[in-house]
Amino acid sequence: MSTHDKLRTPLKRARGLGSAKDGTHHFIMQRITAIALVVLSIYVIGLVISLIGGDYAAVRTAVANPVHAVLLVAFLVATFWHAQLGMQAIIEDYVHTAWLAVTSQLLVIFVCVLAAIASVLAVIRIALGGA
Amino acid sequence: MVIGKRTAAASISSATPRGPGLPMTDSATGPAAQPRLPLLMANRERPLSPHLQVYNWQVQMVTSILHRATGVVLVVGSLLIVWALLALAAGAGHWASFGGFARSPLGFLILFGWSWALAFHLINGIRHLVQDAGWGYKVETFIRSSWVSVIGSLVLTALIWLIAMAQGGSA
Numbered sequence: 146m147s148t149h150d151k152l153r154t155p156l157k158r159a160r161g162l163g164s165a166k167d168g169t170h171h172f173i174m175q176r177i178t179a180i181a182l183v184v185l186s187i188y189v190i191g192l193v194i195s196l197i198g199g200d201y202a203a204v205r206t207a208v209a210n211p212v213h214a215v216l217l218v219a220f221l222v223a224t225f226w227h228a229q230l231g232m233q234a235i236i237e238d239y240v241h242t243a244w245l246a247v248t249s250q251l252l253v254i255f256v257c258v259l260a261a262i263a264s265v266l267a268v269i270r271i272a273l274g275g276a
Numbered sequence: 277m278v279i280g281k282r283t284a285a286a287s288i289s290s291a292t293p294r295g296p297g298l299p300m301t302d303s304a305t306g307p308a309a310q311p312r313l314p315l316l317m318a319n320r321e322r323p324l325s326p327h328l329q330v331y332n333w334q335v336q337m338v339t340s341i342l343h344r345a346t347g348v349v350l351v352v353g354s355l356l357i358v359w360a361l362l363a364l365a366a367g368a369g370h371w372a373s374f375g376g377f378a379r380s381p382l383g384f385l386i387l388f389g390w391s392w393a394l395a396f397h398l399i400n401g402i403r404h405l406v407q408d409a410g411w412g413y414k415v416e417t418f419i420r421s422s423w424v425s426v427i428g429s430l431v432l433t434a435l436i437w438l439i440a441m442a443q444g445g446s447a
Contacts, residue, residue, distance in 0.1 A: 176405065183398065183401065187398075197444035198444035204364060204371070231344075231351070235347070256355075260354065263361075267361035
């Protein structure tokens, strides 16, 4: 216990959220999505390589496969989640003009969320067999 | 008391002999490894915050900034995946135009660069996860694992494209 702890109330320490009010949540989520992506990106690289040279129908059939579809959706969600967290850290570090920082943070969030929704919906459309 | 001029301080700090390498993190070497300035000099010329121009080149600097750079590249590149999936869902015609782009010289260049960025971010990301778990902080280990990231990413990229070309005939 350092002198630092004497300056904090027990409640403050128990909450463990610090001055930014979100504690280690960003760090933890970045690592969880990173670990997921180690496995998922290797899987997707393998899937893409196996589909090279295949025609439209072959690629569509592969993506429609339930296992591929589920893991693809997991890959897409983890990718854009991880992307937002990483871009957030980069903007926090390098962009010091307030309005520019807020604008680029919002832009990153909107692009990542929209990209995730659009790509996941595309996989679902293919998986459910709609034309 | 005279406050040291920036230029004078910078020139002195760049002439100061340094150890084998400035640590990326404090826990790598600790304060003992830092060259200690004589007391007189320390009073007159306090070290300014580390500046890129006075650092010796080190591989750890490269892996550190490349991790961020490849991260940004991958964010942009992942929008290509969105395009591909939207095209695949939209129909054969849209898929063909995506395929046309992917096979064009520009598309090939983007895909190749993107595959390397992915390979590097993947290998160096695993390295960072290992370090997050508390391993690999000895200076030699740190430098060696940096080289593993750099060389490993090139090997993995070559491997991906060799398999891809063997698989498809024309990538």
